[in-house]
Amino acid sequence: MASLTITDIRKKFGSQEVLKGISLSINASEFVVLVGPSGCGKSTLLNLIAGLETINSGEIKIGDDVVNDVQPKDRNIAMVFQSYALYPNMNVEKNLSFGLETRKVPRDEIKKTVDHVANMLQISELLKRKPAELSGGQRQRVAMGRALARDPAIFLFDEPLSNLDAKLRVDMRTEIKMLHQRIKTTIVYVTHDQIEAMTLADRIAIMKDGVIQQFDTPQQVYDNPSNLFVAGFIGSPSMNFIPCTVIKQNEDTGVIFKTGEETSFFIPIKRTDLSLTEWIDKDVIIGVRPEQIASGFHLQEGNKQIHEIMCTVQVLEPTGPDTLVFVNINDTKVTCRVNPLDAKQPGENMKLMVDISKVLVFDPDTKMRIGNVA
Amino acid sequence: MGKETSKANDKKLRNIKFRNRLGNLIPKIMIAPTFTVSLVCVYGFILWTIWISFTSSKILPKYDFVGFEQYNILFTQEPRWWVASLNLFIFSGLFIAICIALGLTLAIFIDQRLRGEGVFRTIYLYPMALSFIVTGTAWRWIMNPSLGLERLVQQLGFSDFTFRLLVESNVAIYAVVIAAVWQSTGFMFALFIAGLRGIDNSIIKAAQIDGASLKKIYLRIIIPSLRPVFLSAVIILLHLSIKCFDLVMALTSGGPGYSTDMPATFMYAFAFNRGRLAFGAASAVIMFITVMAIIIPYLYTELKGTRNAR
Amino acid sequence: MPGKMNVMVGEKSPGMIAGRIIVYTLSILAAVYFLIPFFVMVMTSVKTLEDIKSGNLISWPREFTLDAWIKAWDSACTGINCEGVKGYFFNSILMVVPSVAISTIIGAVNGYVFSKWRFKGSEVLFTFLLLGCFIPFQIILLPMSGMLGWLKISQTIFGLALVHIIYGLSFTSLFFRNYYVAIPDEIIKAAKIDGAGFFRIFWKCILPVSAPIFMVVIIWQTTQIWNDFLFGVAFSGSESQPVTVALNNIVNTTTGVKEYNVDMAAALIAGLPTLLVYIISGKYFLRGLTAGAVKG
Ligand SMILES: Nc1ncnc2c1ncn2[C@@H]1O[C@H](COP(=O)(O)OP(=O)(O)O)[C@@H](O)[C@H]1O
C-alpha cells in the first residue's frame, strides 16, 4: 500500500481540456471513490494515474516517488476495467498469471499466488475456463483476481460493477468493501453511481467537467455539500432546490414557501451557523432533502426548527418503507419522503413539516453554498 | 538527501526517459517501411507520371517540358480516346444499372427465407472468384459468332437468329457489358443481402402492424433505407469500370479495330505497345483524376460518418 | 445478427403460394444463368474439336476426352512457346505465396499500430496510406516498370511479387485495422499494466484472436494476386508470366487451328485455384469482399 499525491494535473485531448487542474492527496490504505457524471474525466484521471496516458502538466506521486515518466508496468498499480478486459484467448488461470509471467516471477510462486487469489475470490473451479464461458459476475471476479494477483501498491477500479445486474452489483459492492478491509491496499475507485460512492468510500471526490468539486467523507459530502452540483448529485432521491427570495418579517429573516394559489407560508431561517441578513430581498436557492420535508417529526413546543406547511399532493410513489410525495412549492416540483400511513391521495391537501435544521442555502449566481461551509 | 543519491536518481530518471522514448518509437518504426513505400511507389510515382505527361517522351522518358501538348492531342486529335471515353460511359452506365437491378432483385428473392439459401448464395457469387481473364475467355467462346450462342439458338429451331456482338464494331461494347454483368452481379447481390439483413426488424414489424403490403414495405421502407448500400454499390462499380482492363483484353482485345477500347486499355496500348510514354501518361492522369473526383467526396462522407458514429 | 428478416411471402393464401413459387422459379433461373458459362466451359473442354464444330455450346460430348486438358497443361502454344500453362501455373504459385505472406504479415502489424498504438498523426498517416486502395494502377505502371529495371528485377517473378506486395499493403493494413479497432482498447491497457510491451501484446493478446481476419486477408490477397492481369502483362517476361497472362496468350494465338476445347481447359486450369479457395472458404471470401467493398 502506498499514498498517492496528485498535484494540479491537466490533460488535453486535442484542444479539449478534459482535466483542469486536479489535486488530490490520498493516504495509504485509503478507499477513495471518484464520482461524477459520465464524460467528466474520471477514466482519464485513472488512466493518468496508471500511466496509460501522459499528463500535460502537474505531478503524480506514488509513495514518495514522482511517477510522471514511469511506465504503467513499473508503477506498481493494478487496474480493473468496466469491461473487465480479460484476455479472450487465455483461460482464467492464464489471465491471472499473465502479469506475473511477464515479470518473470518463478513458476511455483505464480502457482501459489494464483491458487491463493482464486480461493479468496471463489473462482478455483473456473481456472481452466475461457472468459467467454463465464457469467458476468464470474468475469468480474476474474478481473479483480487479475489485479489482486499482482499485489500492487494501489488498486484502480474503473466502474467495475457497472456491467452487472442490480442485485449482483450490491453483493459485489459488499465484497469489495470486505476485501479492502482485509488487504488494506490503497484504492481509487471510479463510479458514476453515487450510492456506490457513499457506501464504499472512506472519502469521496466529486468531479464535474474535469474539476474536483469536493473531496470529503461521505457524511460530510451529504450533509455539507459545497455547491449546488454536489448537493444535487449526492443523495437519492436528490435534494429539492426551491428558488426563494429572502425577506424580513417582524424580527425574523426567512423565505416564503408558496404551495398554492392562496396558500403560502413564511419559513424563518434562523440558525447559529447560517445568517441570511445580508441576503434580504435577494434571490437564493433553498436546498431541502426529501427526508427534511416529512410527516413524522414531533412538533414540540419551542422547537423553532420545524415548520408546518400545507400542500396539495400531485403524485405518490410508494417505495415500501417510505412513500414519496410530490408537491409544488414556489412552482417547483418538490419530493417529500413521508410515512406510508400518512400519505394522502393526489389532489388532497396534506400537512407536511419542514425541518430547517439541515436546510442549505445556495447563491443562484455562483451556485456556491451560503453560510459556514465545513 | 545526499548528493550521491540525487545524482543516481538523475541518472535513473534519464534512463527511464530514454527508454520511454524508445518505446514510443517502436510503433513508428513498424509503420515506417510501409509509409516509405507508399510515399515513393504511390505518391512519388503519381507525381512522376504527371510530370512525364507534360513532356514529349516517346519510348524513353525525356525530361523536357511541352505543357499541355499531350492532353491537347488526347482531346482534340485522337479519335480513339473519344471512342474509349464514350465506351467507358456506355459501359459504366449499363454495367452499374444492370448489376444493381439484378443484384437487388436477387437479394430480395433470397431474403424471403428460401430453402437452400446457401446454395443460391454460392452459385450467385462464384464468378467473383474468377479472374476477368477467365470470364472473358469463357464469354468469348459463348459469343463466338459462328459456333457459339448463335449456333445454339439456331439449332433450337430459330434459324434466323443472329448473335454477332463480338464482330460488329458498333455493338461490341455490349458484349463486354454482358460478361461484366455476369461476373459482378453476385457481388451486388452480396452487398444488398447484407444490407437487407442489417435493417432493424422492428421497423418492418411496425409497418406490418400498420397493415402495409409486402410490396409497399419494400418500396417505401426497405429500399429507401438501403441508400448507403446503393451509394457504395455505385462507387464500387464505377471504380471497377474505370479500371476495366483484363476483361476487354480477354474478350475483344479492344476490337474489332479499337471499337471496344476503354481508357485502361488505351493507356496500356499507347504507353507499352506503341512507345508513347508521355501520351500514355496523360491518359493515365485523366483516369486518375476521374477516379479521385469520385472517390474523394465519397470517402470524405464515409470517414466523417464513421467518426461521428464513434 | 439478431433475428432474421421477417418480411416474407407468407404461406397462407393461394396468391402467396403462387408468389413463392414464382420467387423460387426466378431464383433457380438466375442460378442456371450463373452456372451456364461454367457448364459450357467444362463441356467444351472435354469435347473433341470435331464434336465442337458439329454440336453446340451445351450439347453433350459424343466422345468424352481429356486431350484438351492435357494439351492445355503440357503443350498448348502461348505465343512462340508451346509448353502449355504448367510453367506459368507454377509461376503464379511462386508469385502468390510470398507476396500474400509478406503483405499479410506487414498489414497485420500496420493494422495493429493504426488501431492500438495511435500516435500524433497516425490517423492522417492511415488516410494517406488509403489512397493506395483506390488509384487506377495505370497511373503507376510506367514509373514502376522503370524502378523494376533500375533494381534489375524487371521481368522476374520476384519483381512481380514485389509489385503485388507494395500495392497490396494498403488493403491488408485497412482490413487489419478495421478488425483490430473492434478489440477493446482496455485489453491493451490491461496488458500494458501487466507489463507487456508492443511485441508481447501483439504476440500474446492480438495474434491469438486474429485467425478470422487472417483468413479473410489471405483469401482476399490470394484471389486478387492470382487473378491479376494488369501487373502480370506489364511487368513479366516470357519466362515469368503468371497463368492469367499465359491464358490470354493461348486464346490470342492466331497461328494454326483455333482449339476452343484447349482454350476452355486452360481457362479452367487458371480459374480452378481461386474457385477452390472460394468453395472451401466462401464465408471468408464474402467477408473480404464486403469489407473491402465498404471502402473500395
Ligand atoms: N482518447 C481520447 N481522445 C479524445 N478525447 C477523449 C479521449 N478519451 C476521453 N476523451 C474525452 O474526454 C472526456 C472525458 O472522458 P472520460 O474520462 O472517459 O469520462 P468518464 O470516465 O468520466 O465518463 C470525454 O469528453 C471524452 O470524450
Ligand SMILES: [Mg+2]
Ligand atoms: Mg469512464
